[in-house]
Amino acid sequence: MIPYGRHSISDEDIEAVVAVLRSDFITQGPVLPRFEKVIARHVGAAHCVAVNSATSALHISLLSLGVGPGDLVWTSPITFVATSNAALYCGAEVDFVDICPDSFNMDMKALAEKLEMAKTEKRLPKVIIPVHLTGRSADMKALDVLRKIYGFKVVEDASHAIGADYDNQPVGSCAYSDLCVFSFHPVKIITTGEGGAITTNDHALGRKLAALRSHGITRDPDEMERNEGPWYYEQQRLGFNYRMTEIQAALGLSQISRLGRFVAHRSELAKRYDQLLADSDFVRPLLDTDDNLSSWHLYVIRLPEGSGTLARRHLFEKLRSDGIGVNVHYIPVTRQPYYRKLGFVPDCFPVAENFYERAISIPLYHDMTESQQDTVVQCLLGPAGYQTIF
Structure with a gap:
């Protein structure tokens, strides 16, 4: 995994x-x-x-x-x-x-x-x-x-x-x-x-x-x-x-004492993801600017607009079954039962809802190798792994 x-x-x-x-x-x-x-x-x-x-x-x-x-x-x-x-x-x-x-x-x-x-x-x-x-x-x-x-x-x-x-x-x-x-x-x-x-x-x-x-x-x-x-x-x-x-x-x-090295390598991996996924349909996160340099705790991609929740779920399950430990960050707080009881309605936050429906966090960590990153991208871009029989 x-x-x-x-x-x-x-x-x-x-x-x-x-x-x-x-x-x-x-x-x-x-x-x-x-x-x-x-x-x-x-x-x-x-x-x-x-x-x-x-x-x-x-x-x-x-x-x-x-x-x-x-x-x-x-x-x-x-x-x-x-x-x-x-x-x-x-x-x-x-x-x-x-x-x-x-x-x-x-x-x-x-x-x-x-x-x-x-x-x-x-x-x-x-x-x-x-x-x-x-x-x-x-x-x-x-x-x-x-x-x-x-x-x-x-x-x-x-x-x-x-x-x-x-x-x-x-x-x-x-x-x-x-x-x-x-x-x-x-x-x-x-x-x-x-x-x-x-x-x-x-x-x-x-x-x-x-x-x-x-x-x-x-x-x-x-x-x-x-x-x-x-x-x-x-x-x-x-x-x-x-x-x-x-x-x-x-x-x-x-x-x-190694914080600088940790962040530098995460940044390199993020840039490499951006290049490897450049021709895909996935929406990639913003890269660094001169006045806003991320620590790259997460690399979050999004499915194309209109993909639907089933497409995200299918991709999530496919990646997990292929040994890729993807996650979703985060379920909107306003969706949680406790907060709904407080009166919050998820539809009042449409951009957050749209983000949640399409977002997947793919692996990113300091000891990750380029070979592991290639495996993640191959699984993302590979066939869906199912057939429809007519």
Whole structure:
């Protein structure tokens, strides 16, 4: 089986983890702060807070911005459910903005229209979460213009996008946002097994995030209401046990040293796919531009317009049966039974629906060979594998 995505683990990664296992700390030790500093330095942000998953990162990001009951959070319908679930965890309401047909990211024109209507209805969102789908940044400059007009906060869901660049800056620099969230799940660009991180340039938010990931507790005397001695700590808010272990941080610290190589090879494979599929009927994803360099977490092709869901299903099953581990990213959140019970109607997001009906993610990962890529393309372009008898 050629998987759609796969982690790449080196001997150096294994040695880094073993070193932690032999050390005095396997959690809450010195490796995690080093990992956080390396991430912050890499993306050009002032602060980084690492946690046990990107879902946890999204949750406490919203909490740090004061999201709660009565608030609205908007995001894209084409994302994993964790993005919108995080708002619900805070007791807020969630809504969605349709996507662009070419980038698969939030449509800023549709957002501007929705914001103008929401202003009239006095129901503006407190936070907007753009999703950098497949590793390509959303149009953050256009979002920033709207942020300055309407006053909402921005949390980037960059779960796919560590190693990407936007406007000649690394994604995660928070040049156009308050917070940025990364994922280190095994199929992502780098991995910590499970894990996530948040970057920000706001010192106060960084302190809140650090407390929220560890039960809402502080040990900083300058933040305490009282100090009874060197053993003393205070819980000042309701937090969670969202800490990342030293084992995870050691793996991440080793992996991030190869981030540039990971992204470069993924980009080469994406360009090669584009060339190999140039004469096919498949609609290929946008390639990089000078001011928007994807990390290429995913390579998503689409069947031609009007192909129908049966054609996509048949191709999906054919590829799986041929040992090609394709997937679909993502089922629109608004299709999920839980969200339909909340009143969402998928037809209200026609571009997202059209994308879903036609999209297939084909294999792309660092250790993929050109020979494996050729096999994927041959299966895509080969005969359908069935006969109709008249």
